[in-house]
Amino acid sequence: MTKNQVTSVPKPTLRRLPGYLQVLYELKKNGSIDVSSTIIANELNVKPIQVRKDIEFTGIVGRPKTGYVITELISAIESFLNWDNITDAFLVGAGHLGSAILGYENFTKYGVKIIAAFDVDSEKVGTVIHGKEIFPLEKMLDLCSRMHIHIGVITVPAENAQYVADLMVQGGITAIWNFAPVELQVPENTIVENTPFSQSLAVLSHKLKENIKRN
């Protein structure tokens, strides 16, 4: 597979691969050896042709009749997603949401390990939340470059998120996972993934009110 092909993988493909992995783990647990694209497709409401196309990006091609060898496919997808390497990450904003995220051990399954957190609140600095020490924000820039950190998680209030993102970019972080309800401005080579809880709940809660009014 050439470099151009690798870099052109569409985001929707990347978003579907974790679902395939979950199905594969389950099949493996139940003793299956092979799996067809149709079986994966049916579990996840996706078309079989889409499953085959997505999997091709990982360099694996299914064989007629038997399909894919499950263990091979798991390794290929994990390696493609870089989930077979653990990348260290910093988190900024040790409030309610930040603390909850620090307590969620499972991110290592997805190749990410939050190793330290930062906050401006002097009452939080120096404390330990779920085994991670909270450092003052002004130490982040220096630690980022010294420890070659590439992933940053933002769980600060909306009005501080851009400032924190700028600091992260300065420190060499190129992948930002943003939980604040704001569109971050970052350089072109920086990746931002937004997971704004409050925005999802705004949509759900308002639409629910509309539904109830209509009935």
Add this chain to the structure above:
Amino acid sequence: MTKNQVTSVPKPTLRRLPGYLQVLYELKKNGSIDVSSTIIANELNVKPIQVRKDIEFTGIVGRPKTGYVITELISAIESFLNWDNITDAFLVGAGHLGSAILGYENFTKYGVKIIAAFDVDSEKVGTVIHGKEIFPLEKMLDLCSRMHIHIGVITVPAENAQYVADLMVQGGITAIWNFAPVELQVPENTIVENTPFSQSLAVLSHKLKENIKRN
């Protein structure tokens, strides 16, 4: 404001309102009385005209020069988002992610309170996680209708998510917050908001690997 205008509010507007609220809370805390759309816009990298348009949906119009009265605007947005009412919700899937979500108290700020959780694992059933009892999944349908639950949170593995969504819809749930990496098929009047952690980490982790390769 007529019903037609209310029902036509665009999702991007709903997604921006929580950011405005965060800025308003902060300004109020610091003793401000009024705020202009420009101040809100600058904090969040949005255009002032967009802020004014979004806020109009809540029924509030700013006055020339002074702009908005902060306390009035907070009430209007909270009420528009239905965050001034707490809606009870059920969660299905008491694994790592489900447990982390059960432990996050702050959802009540966004009008949602998870009051019970369900799982198929008999070892989890009967236990209490962060103060919420875990019930067997087969009890959900009955409890949903008896307790008039309208919001469901799905934190089960991908291959079980559609089954759980179907059960929720049967039970009368019309707003689903889905953390599983799968596109759910639901009736037209059911709202789904997807927050797939694993999908966000797939995008971040793969793109990070690409960046590192290029440099």
